[in-house]
């Protein structure tokens with residue numbers, strides 16, 4: 001290029017990293033550069049080529065690091081963040097009751113105030129960013145606008161949702177909604193958030209056992225009218241299959257199919273206890289699923305590999321911090337590989353059923369499909385949104401970094417994430433969050449935590465730390 005040729009003006013240049021694109025050809029660019037303008041990736045090539053090509057407002061030097069797409073956590077409970085570590089302590093006392101979501105998680109959520117949910121959001125979304133997650137799908141919880149406000153302040157991409165429960169029995173009065181009210185508030189939520197550049201709202205049905213048929217049918221109609229997905233829990237426990245058989249003489253997904261509620265708008269977390277017939281229904285109706293490996297293997301034999309092979313839209317998710325206390329998607333990915341190896345076996349003289357690299361790609365590309373965002377995220381390519389994670393490779397644990405993709409897939413964990421760009425904006429640099437001062441929030445959280453937990457102890461009849 002000669003001096004007469006003008007350099008292209010861009011907003012951000014990431015330069016020097018090995019770029020693991022996870023595109024259709026698994027392109028790897030060593031010592032590469034990514035040019036970003038606004039929220040979009042406009043060019044990917046080598047650092048040497050980029051030198052004379054761009055005039056960048058900001059440059060992020062990333063030599064020795066690996067650039068990868070951001071993780072998409074396809075099933076998280078923002079509002080349960082402060083339950084982190086509590087349930088294992090109840091289990092240790094030998095007092096854990098089942099099903100856990102009904103006995104503990106819903107009573108916990110019913111004791112939260114809006115400001116608690118905002119603080120949960122700040123804690124959860126900052127933990128996500130610090131382990132490489134740039135997009136989340138909220139399962140549905142209380143005060144979703146507070147989740148949205150926290151996501152907006154932190155700078156993460158996400159889909160918030162409001163939990164809906166309208167059965168009359170076995171629910172804290174606080175959590176129970178009138179059916180028409182649940183539908184009206186869900187619709188208003190989706191409409192209220194439809195124009196935000198990063199945070200929109202989905203619909204949510206909590207669980208078959210706490211939703212009535214009129215709510216399910218109403219939610220189906222709403223999902224069509226608003227062209228918006230419904231996040232739900234499905235095939236997640238033997239109790240749910242028993243419930244479905246007792247009430248409708250068929251399994252959960254079969255019942256949804258019969259009532260016309262199983263379609264491409266349904267996003268079904270867990271999806272563990274599926275019969276082969278139900279798996280066919282997922283494929284035929286284009287239902288998406290989320291595999292939460294840190295929890296799913298306690299529920300049954302998850303059919304993740306079969307879903308992947310049938311091209312069902314399936315992403316990976318943490319299920320929030322309450323039950324397994326980690327929002328690190330690297331851990332979820334490792335758990336999924338080992339879990340599938342265990343349930344599918346490794347026959348003599350055969351390759352393992354799924355490799356870490358395949359599972360990592362599933363987390364990105366499958367996650368983007370499950371989020372209905374495959375046109376925008378899940379790979380590093382020109383035209384995609386700039387959601388980019390830079391992973392350090394200078395820990396001895398990763399030495400030698402022979403192949404960046406293998407390093408990512410087999411050695412990296414959340415704490416190796418150094419810098420994070422979301423929607424073209426640097427939100428974390430050198431592990432320091434740039435969008436929000438977390439210190440005042442830490443203080444507020446410490447203060448609120450005691451109140452939240454004493455309400456919870458009261459709700460579940462546990463004397464708590466006072467005992």
Ligand SMILES: [Zn+2]
Nearest residue numbers: 139233269319
């Ligand atoms: Zn869940």
